Amino acid sequence: MDSPSSLLKYSYKSALAWCQENGWTDLFVEQYQYWAFPPGGVMPLPLPSQALHLIELPTVTSPQQRCLQTLSLAIALVATGMSCWFQSLMPLLVGFSACALLIAAQDA
Template sequence: MLNFLKRIGSGNMKHYSDAWIEEWCQENGWTDLFIERCNSYWAFPPGAVMPEPIPMQVLRVIKAQKGLTCEERFWSITAVIATMIAAFVTYWLRCPIPLVAAFAFNAVTVAQLEVEDAY
């Protein structure tokens, strides 16, 4: 839980659970998984002497099968709740600024949810 809270403030959103990647490595014979940086996974393919990055196609398939990580769910739910609160405050104060702030927050959240190809 502490690592999750540290990552929230870091600005880098994890799009893949480490357990998902480890499971794929076990199923496909890849060994010695390590995480170079956020969302960049390396391991030794079967019979290889040098580690290689987990292919992006594989990461996309894993993401399609498993869905959102806990961190992505947290930010999605937070965005929805912030929008509902902002809509109420906008109506109550008769001022559009809270809704504009919620829109800006949601724009940043959606941008963070976008999975970028590392290579």
């Protein structure tokens, strides 16, 4: 089962960076939302989603992820070509399945 933080729209690092920039403290996750104490506040509030939308941090892909993405693209292109050549949808089905497994392997 996924943890609540993996189902959130924004990354924990982005939320933490926003909190540090704006003086919010004690970041935590509750009900699939980020909560923290605002500056001078005594009660935690959900972080404003408009602010988080502006501060998404860039993510760097690892060499293994780039290799898996390239392999997925190659499989998709080959499956499309074979599907046209054989006039069958079976190569697309196999290619889609292989790409889905490769994308799932990136998250692990």
